[in-house]
Amino acid sequence: MVREWDPRTASSAEIGSLLDTLNAVLAADLPEDPLWQDASLREYQSETMPGERRISWIAEEEPGPDGAPGRLLGHTNVLLLGDIGVVELFVHPSLRRTGLARQMLTKAVRRAYDEGFSSIGVEVVGGTPAVAFYESLGFEREYVETRSVLKLSTVDWMALGEMAGSISNGYRVEFFPGGPGDDLIEAYAVAKSAMRDIDDGDLDLRPSSYDPQRLRESLACLHRRGMKPYIVLAIHERTGAVAGLTEVVVPAQHPTRADQYDTIVVPDHRGYGIDRAIKARMLFELRSAEPDLAEVQTWNALDNEPMLKVNAELGFQPDREWYEYGADVAELLHRLDPKT
Numbered sequence: 001m002v003r004e005w006d007p008r009t010a011s012s013a014e015i016g017s018l019l020d021t022l023n024a025v026l027a028a029d030l031p032e033d034p035l036w037q038d039a040s041l042r043e044y045q046s047e048t049m050p051g052e053r054r055i056s057w058i059a060e061e062e063p064g065p066d067g068a069p070g071r072l073l074g075h076t077n078v079l080l081l082g083d084i085g086v087v088e089l090f091v092h093p094s095l096r097r098t099g100l101a102r103q104m105l106t107k108a109v110r111r112a113y114d115e116g117f118s119s120i121g122v123e124v125v126g127g128t129p130a131v132a133f134y135e136s137l138g139f140e141r142e143y144v145e146t147r148s149v150l151k152l153s154t155v156d157w158m159a160l161g162e163m164a165g166s167i168s169n170g171y172r173v174e175f176f177p178g179g180p181g182d183d184l185i186e187a188y189a190v191a192k193s194a195m196r197d198i199d200d201g202d203l204d205l206r207p208s209s210y211d212p213q214r215l216r217e218s219l220a221c222l223h224r225r226g227m228k229p230y231i232v233l234a235i236h237e238r239t240g241a242v243a244g245l246t247e248v249v250v251p252a253q254h255p256t257r258a259d260q261y262d263t264i265v266v267p268d269h270r271g272y273g274i275d276r277a278i279k280a281r282m283l284f285e286l287r288s289a290e291p292d293l294a295e296v297q298t299w300n301a302l303d304n305e306p307m308l309k310v311n312a313e314l315g316f317q318p319d320r321e322w323y324e325y326g327a328d329v330a331e332l333l334h335r336l337d338p339k340t
Contacts, residue, residue: 001059001060001062001072001105002057002059002100002103002104003057003058003060003108003113004055004056004057005056005057005058005075005166006046006056007042007045007056007169008046010042011069011144013069014058014072015038015041015116016038017060017071017072017094018041018045018075019037019038019041020071020072021071021072021073021075021090021091021092022036022075022090023035024092024093024094025069025090025091025092025093028093028127029125029127029128029129029130029289030128030320031094032149032319033244033254033257034176034254034256034257034294034295035254036253036254037252037253037254037255039226039252039253039255040225040226040227040252040253041226041253043075043224043225043226044225044226044251044253044307047221047222047224047322048079048221049214049217050217050219051079051273052079052080053079053083054077054078054079054080055057055080055108055111056076056077057075057076057077057093057104057105057107057108057134058072058074058075058110058333059073059075059091059104060072060073061073064267070210072094073091073094073095073100074090074100074101074104075088075089075091075104076088076089076090076104076105076107076108078108078109078111078112078120078160080112080115080117080184081207082117082207083117083118083119083122084117084120084121085108085112085115085119085120085325085329086118086120086121086122086123086125087105087108087109087120087121087122087123088097088122089101089104089105089108089122090179091104091205092262093110096129102137102336103191105137105336106333106336106337108272108335109332109333109336110202110337110340111256111310112329113329113330115331117327117329118329119326119327119328119329120326120328120329120332121324121325121326121327121340122134122139122143122324122325123315123322123323123324123325124323124324124325125319125320125321125322125323126320126321126323127320128321131323132284135169135316135324135325137237137323137327137332137335138327138331138332138337139326139327139332140326140327141324141325142324142325142326143195143301143304143324144301144302144321144322144323144324145299145300145301145316145321145322145323145324146299146300146302146308146319146320146321146322147297147298147299147318147319147320147321147322148297148298148299148300148308148311148317148319149248149257149295149297149298149315149316149317150283150297150298150314150320151294151295151315152283152286152287152293152294152295152296153294153319154315155206155283155314155315156315157287158316160280160283160284161280161284163276163279163280163313163314164277164280164281165277166273166276166277167234167274167277167278168272168273169203170237170238170272171234171237171243171269171272172235172237173233173235173277173281174232174233174235175195175231175232175280175281175282175285176219176230176231176232176233177228177285178219178223178228178229179229179231180231180233184233184242185212185215185216186212187240187241187242188212188215188231188233188242188245189209189210189211189212189214189215189240189259190242191241191242191243191245191264191266192208192209192210192215192231192245192262192264193210193211194264194267195208195262195264196208196210196268205321208262209250213262222249222310224249225251226249226252227249227252228249228250228251228252229247229248229249229252229261230250230285230286230289231246231277232246232279232282232285233245233278234265234269234274234277234278236269241266242266243265243266243268243269243272243274244263244264244265244266244269244274244275244333245263245264245265245278246262246264246278246282247260247261247262247263248260248261248286248296249261249280250286250290250293250298254313255290255292255293255298256292256293256294256295257293257294257295258286258290258293258295258296258297259296259297259298260296260297260298262298262338263275263278263279263298263307275306275307275310276310276313276314279286279310279311279314280314283314296316297319298311299322
């Protein structure tokens with residue numbers, strides 16, 4: 001049985017069953033990844049940025065003879081943002097190739113169509129059955145990233161200290177747990193906007209924020225979802241401009257593995273060792289701020305050779321390819337439901 005579902009009002013049993021199914025999928029597809037925990041899982045599923053909406057559906061077993069609710073065996077949601085809908089979908093490995101994933105995807109695509117969206121995207125992990133599933137439905141691969149993982153137990157901290165201090169004179173590096181204060185938000189936004197107009201093929205399924213108020217809202221949303229942001233900024237001392245930044249988020253849902261978000265060096269400040277220094281400083285700060293943290297994962301485009309080189313020097317190891325797929329909503333809905 002597939003039905004629309006609101007995580008804000010879902011029972012604790014439903015949230016727990018969602019977690020069980022998600023971890024079964026992780027165990028099957030990404031066995032090296034840490035399993036998720038139930039900390040702030042409800043908030044992770046329900047909180048969105050202003051102007052965005054997330055609509056969810058679940059697939060569940062029929063209630064038992066005693067009236068006990070059935071297990072939750074599948075979940076999908078569509079995040080409606082900007083001019084694109086972004087789909088997330090998983091079903092229990094025991095129910096793959098039964099048509100359930102197709103049935104659930106049809107719900108999400110139909111809603112995107114009804115809401116007036118013309119394009120839809122999905123992020124897919126390479127080497128998993130999801131690749132063939134989406135390609136069979138006509139999704140086109142638009143963008144490829146490599147995920148790399150750093151195990152903190154392998155870090156050469158002495159060498160890392162040298163990297164952290166390798167920035168040129170005229171810059172200082174500062175650490176901001178939770179995010180920078182209002183005195184730096186505008187300069188922080190200006191630095192992020194330096195990358196806004198680069199067309200690298202990314203479908204922008206995880207869009208960045210480029211203006212001060214949107215950045216404040218983004219940081220607040222992360223906190224509400226149970227995700228602690230840590231920011232390191234390189235400040236140009238003569239002008240006070242943010243010359244470079246790197247962002248890491250530690251999710252309550254998998255607190256032993258952090259997610260690397262944007263790392264940016266403003267073009268006018270490249271060539272001064274900023275990228276290496278700020279990422280090395282971040283790792284030192286995380287070791288103190290998050291003593292239970294064991295790994296950091298990051299994603300980079302295959303042609304981003306400078307950042308791939310920096311990550312290799314820090315000890316990151318390539319792990320998986322990550323794909324972004326896109327499809328026309330009307331065409332996809334017709335393939336899923338020819339009667340439409």
